[in-house]
Amino acid sequence: MNKNELEQAKKRKTFRKLGFAFLIPGIILMGVGMFSFFISFDNFEAPQFFFLTFIGMPFTFLGSVFLGFGYMKSYASYTSKELRPIAKDNINYIVEGTKESIGDLLHEVKTDKIKCSSCGENNDKDAKFCDNCGKALVKVCRYCHEENENDAKYCKSCGKDIE
Incomplete structure (x- = not known):
């Protein structure tokens, strides 16, 4: 004690x-x-x-x-x-x-994959196009040329409309 x-x-x-x-x-x-x-x-x-x-x-x-x-x-x-x-x-x-x-x-959290917004297929993190459907996995802003996620509506860098 x-x-x-x-x-x-x-x-x-x-x-x-x-x-x-x-x-x-x-x-x-x-x-x-x-x-x-x-x-x-x-x-x-x-x-x-x-x-x-x-x-x-x-x-x-x-x-x-x-x-x-x-x-x-x-x-x-x-x-x-x-x-x-x-x-x-x-x-x-x-x-x-x-x-x-x-x-x-x-x-x-563990996976280093990104999901295609069109077909749902998991792709490598550094891939630009889906392995399954061939659609783009990233969107490039036409103003600042920054890569954004495929489902983004606005650029994460400049804030302008991507679509």
């Missing part, structure tokens, strides 16, 4: 001690107060120690909060271990649906 983990463990231990130090007296005070309340029904007198219930409530609340902080790491660790298989299944379900499209995208 490093210094930070030791410090955190010390704080957790303190919270646990404080939690039990508040919770146990709080429960006892509430128990005595409630006992006094219910025992007063027997003799029709006012309960003597009912006020202890209201003193015990904040003690019980603070004890519960401190114990929550003291055992938070254990609780969070357990919860994450329980939920991990569900998250894994969800991720696998999402990935399964996108496998084909990711594969197609990777295939498109």
Whole structure:
């Protein structure tokens, strides 16, 4: 354990001690107060120690909060271990649906081919004409003589109309 983990463990231990130090007296005070309340029904007198219930409530609340902080790491660790298989299944379900499209995208990125806009044939990247139909794969701008993709409507260099 490093210094930070030791410090955190010390704080957790303190919270646990404080939690039990508040919770146990709080429960006892509430128990005595409630006992006094219910025992007063027997003799029709006012309960003597009912006020202890209201003193015990904040003690019980603070004890519960401190114990929550003291055992938070254990609780969070357990919860994450329980939920991990569900998250894994969800991720696998999402990935399964996108496998084909990711594969197609990777295939498109990897290939050094350009697709003919007329027939759809893949041709070498440096080819000027389609191997299948013979049509031009690039358009040359008549103003600046820059090569553009076959499906371009405007020149990428000068911005003028190619067609």
